[in-house]
Amino acid sequence: MAVETLVPATADEAATLFGDGEGITVVAGGTILMPLINAGQVAPTRALLLHHSGLDAIETVGAVVRIGATATLEALAAGSEELLARFASEVADGEVRRAATLGGNLCAPPGAVVSRGDLGAPLVALGARVRSSGAGGERTEPIEDFLAGSRSDRLVLGVEYDDGERRVGAATMRRRHAHSYSIANVAVCERPDGLRIGVSGVGATAVRCRRVETSREPVDVLRDVEPVDDALATAAYRREILPLLVRRALDELETR
Amino acid sequence: MRLTVNGIEQEVSSPPLASLLNVLREELDITSPKAGCQQGGCGTCTVLVDGVPRRSCLTPLAAVDGAAITTLEGLGEPEGMSVVQAAFHNRYAAQCGFCTPGMIVAATALIERKGGPVEREEVIEALGGHYCRCTGYVKIVDAVMAASRGQVAAVEDLPAADESEPDVLVKGSPA
Numbered sequence: 001m002a003v004e005t006l007v008p009a010t011a012d013e014a015a016t017l018f019g020d021g022e023g024i025t026v027v028a029g030g031t032i033l034m035p036l037i038n039a040g041q042v043a044p045t046r047a048l049l050l051h052h053s054g055l056d057a058i059e060t061v062g063a064v065v066r067i068g069a070t071a072t073l074e075a076l077a078a079g080s081e082e083l084l085a086r087f088a089s090e091v092a093d094g095e096v097r098r099a100a101t102l103g104g105n106l107c108a109p110p111g112a113v114v115s116r117g118d119l120g121a122p123l124v125a126l127g128a129r130v131r132s133s134g135a136g137g138e139r140t141e142p143i144e145d146f147l148a149g150s151r152s153d154r155l156v157l158g159v160e161y162d163d164g165e166r167r168v169g170a171a172t173m174r175r176r177h178a179h180s181y182s183i184a185n186v187a188v189c190e191r192p193d194g195l196r197i198g199v200s201g202v203g204a205t206a207v208r209c210r211r212v213e214t215s216r217e218p219v220d221v222l223r224d225v226e227p228v229d230d231a232l233a234t235a236a237y238r239r240e241i242l243p244l245l246v247r248r249a250l251d252e253l254e255t256r
Numbered sequence: 257m258r259l260t261v262n263g264i265e266q267e268v269s270s271p272p273l274a275s276l277l278n279v280l281r282e283e284l285d286i287t288s289p290k291a292g293c294q295q296g297g298c299g300t301c302t303v304l305v306d307g308v309p310r311r312s313c314l315t316p317l318a319a320v321d322g323a324a325i326t327t328l329e330g331l332g333e334p335e336g337m338s339v340v341q342a343a344f345h346n347r348y349a350a351q352c353g354f355c356t357p358g359m360i361v362a363a364t365a366l367i368e369r370k371g372g373p374v375e376r377e378e379v380i381e382a383l384g385g386h387y388c389r390c391t392g393y394v395k396i397v398d399a400v401m402a403a404s405r406g407q408v409a410a411v412e413d414l415p416a417a418d419e420s421e422p423d424v425l426v427k428g429s430p431a
Contacts, residue, residue: 002271003271003272003273005272005273005318007318027273027316027318027319029314030314030315030316030319031296031311031314034275034296034313034314034315034316035294035295035296035313035314037273037275037316038275038278038294038295038313039294039295044273047272047273047316047318049316049318049319051319092296092385093299093384093385094309094381094382094384094385095299095302095309095310095311095362095385096296096311096314096385098308098309098310099310099311099314099315
């Protein structure tokens with residue numbers, strides 16, 4: 001069957017064409033979808049291409065930083081937010097980062113053999129909120145709620161987080177390559193109103209680690225997350241290194 | 257949909273979600289971009305999209321409608337090689353040749369972006385997504401650094417394209 005392509009020129013048009021997402025395949029950077037299409041594993045019938053939708057802006061409006069869904073990882077790597085720049089610059093290589101988008105990173109389903117979506121950790125730590133469209137219209141919710149929900153029926157429009165005073169830290173266990181996702185990532189951010197810790201790479205999506213936020217005891221991270229086995233590492237190995245990465249990230253934060 | 261490929265405007269009829277790689281190879285018979293992993297991991301399909309290196313296997317045709325595409329064939333010819341091509345030839349930077357198209361295209365973009373001598377670390381960063389399974393990396397990096405400094409001897413005695421090559425190949429292309 002011939003594929004129908006929809007190329008919206010604005011964000012509103014993209015949301016309208018997406019509707020409730022039924023039967024729609026969203027195409028942004030293509031770095032996750034195109035290998036599946038090339039291999040014949042996915043055959044979209046209605047494709048919504050976002051490259052002309054104007055969703056790529058990164059701007060600070062008042063005290064809020066807003067990043068559009070199709071902002072590329074290259075743009076984030078070159079951006080002013082240190083945590084996002086660090087995580088984005090550690091994904092694959094420049095040619096992939098030039099295509100890959102924030103929205104794709106948030107919506108990436110777990111791969112067949114590894115988890116994906118490293119940017120979840122720094123965005124959880126920053127207290128980001130995800131603006132998305134779908135059944136019931138547009139909504140904005142904390143990123144940890146968005147990641148825990150059914151992402152496949154939502155069109156991400158962008159994320160936002162409060163600017164302002166903060167200290168950050170991070171520690172990762174990874175090999176940087178297009179085919180090699182991370183083994184474990186920890187991002188931490190402390191603001192006057194408290195500490196937030198995000199972990200990615202150890203399970204299907206990034207998670208917020210509230211227990212260790214409260215106790216600041218690295219080992220408590222294992223009460224927040226249940227690491228999984230995959231092609232890159234065993235759950236046992238992840239349980240060993242995760243508290244260590246939390247310790248390193250918190251230590252780094254303390255030096256700021 | 258329309259593409260300008262190596263300066264020639266082309267009307268293409270591949271499906272909108274066909275990869276740019278497949279459009280170039282299967283519809284336009286431009287075979288320097290290689291179908292390596294087709295998952296974005298090896299770099300040999302890299303072409304310039306409006307001057308910027310992109311993995312053509314990850315790029316759906318509909319996303320580059322109207323764009324200017326440059327492949328290895330558009331950079332130079334056996335009788336008039338580009339500086340980077342000549343540097344690869346001078347310094348034996350191609351072994352089996354399968355990764356060479358992507359390497360040269362990406363290196364050309366790096367040198368143009370920098371506008372002057374590039375350092376070893378910059379080459380390694382820019383070519384970090386390009387795999388050479390002959391592991392000829394040292395000569396490749398050396399060639400890119402030399403090309404950025406104009407340290408390239410003229411190539412005068414390159415053998416003419418072999419007439420026995422199959423028609424599907426671009427004559428004299430490195431594969």
